[in-house]
Amino acid sequence: MTDRFTLAHRLSPDHFTTRLHADVRDGLTAAPKTLPPKWLYDTRGSELFEDITRLTEYYPTRAEDEVLDRHAADIARLTGADTLVELGSGSSAKTRRLLDALTAHGTLRRYAPVDVSPAALLAAGEALCRDRPGLRVAATVADFEAELVLPEPSGGPRLVAFLGSTIGNLPPARRSAFFSALRAALGGGDALLLGADLVKDPAVLLRAYDDPHGVTAEFNRNVLHMLNRELHADFAPGSFAHRAVWDAEAEQIEMRLRARTAQTVKLPPLDLSVDFADGEELRTETSAKFRRAGLTAELAHRGFGVRAWWTDERERFAVLLAVPD
Known part of the structure; x- marks a missing residue:
């Protein structure tokens, strides 16, 4: 590596784990349930997002x-x-x-x-x-x-x-x-x-966040795969439907995952069990428009x-x- 490149580290070794645990505990025990959008972008999520950027919508x-x-x-x-x-x-x-x-x-x-x-x-x-x-x-x-x-x-x-x-x-x-x-x-x-x-036009926004090819839906559900991998959770990603919703008052798009059936998810490292009612939603991204x-x-x-x-x-x-x- 050339001496023209330097890489400084400002994050503690446990930063990822500490932040993930805090965000998941806070978000999944809130009403309504939420997760910060940054957790959508693990390696697989980043690959899927690159696919999204190439979609016409x-x-x-x-x-x-x-x-x-x-x-x-x-x-x-x-x-x-x-x-x-x-x-x-x-x-x-x-x-x-x-x-x-x-x-x-x-x-x-x-x-x-x-x-x-x-x-x-x-x-x-x-x-x-x-x-x-x-x-x-x-x-x-x-x-x-x-x-x-x-x-x-x-x-x-x-x-x-x-x-x-x-x-x-x-x-x-x-x-x-x-x-x-x-x-x-x-x-x-x-x-x-x-x-x-x-x-x-909300129709343009909704197509951008809920494409007919299902790529955005896979991207959204991938956060559940990440939680299964990192927190040994037992989410069944297929039991959640992807939704994009336009909030006209706040002028923002929200991505959500809606439980297709009532279910309980366990996250052992957090000593946490989370109940989802049939139709209950987990908000995974808020994207304000200006x-x-x-x-x-x-x-x-x-x-x-x-x-x-x-x-x-x-x-x-x-x-x-x-x-x-």
Whole structure:
């Protein structure tokens, strides 16, 4: 491995187990029952999500890619960033557009991906250092929801990218806290690049989260397989039906698993038995959809001014550039 790549670990060895136990205990004893959407993305879940992004019905990934293709050069020009930070970087695939644009602009010196997966960071770092001889990659294994970790400035502005509309998975209170923490960490000249899915025809949204091929249903039920594997639970995934529901008042899509019959599930490591009534639902994801005025106001309330707002041609998805006020 080149000396241009570093990998810092900010998570304790038992972080995964501790968080999973806490989230499952809290979520499955709540009313209604819930699980945080991050647990959908184990290895198999991540593979299924990649399949979802290629479905005709699932527009967000293609729409965001369209915006980045059209405006990466504008982003580089407006920010002049020498450090690109990416929260929840994964494979860093879509970030290559930004890396290319910032390199062409002549300012990029460092890429700082943050993710919970050391393997994903290592693979991405090796590939990027190989393909970009002048780039330094300073990766951090961290859970940005628990601790916001940003590299110190290195002489130039930082651009923090939070793409994929992951912001929609955070409930309003946690979203507000995230914006506040980010504002406190950023200084003059720094900027936030945020991907946000927009409110649109509910029929379009429902097709995106409940495709006719059953891929999203398999992705949703996979969280039960994960719980069986990690917690020795005895879920019967086939006894739960996938549902996507549009909450018009909250303007959010919810993914749920509905029990097809009354059943009891045991989770031995937690010394927990969970009863599901016939038809009872477990919410596995909440994905808020945004309007320009509302999101701009949210950011303003936490100290950010929106400097640029771009959408795809069909105005389904927005990528916005915000700066500390």
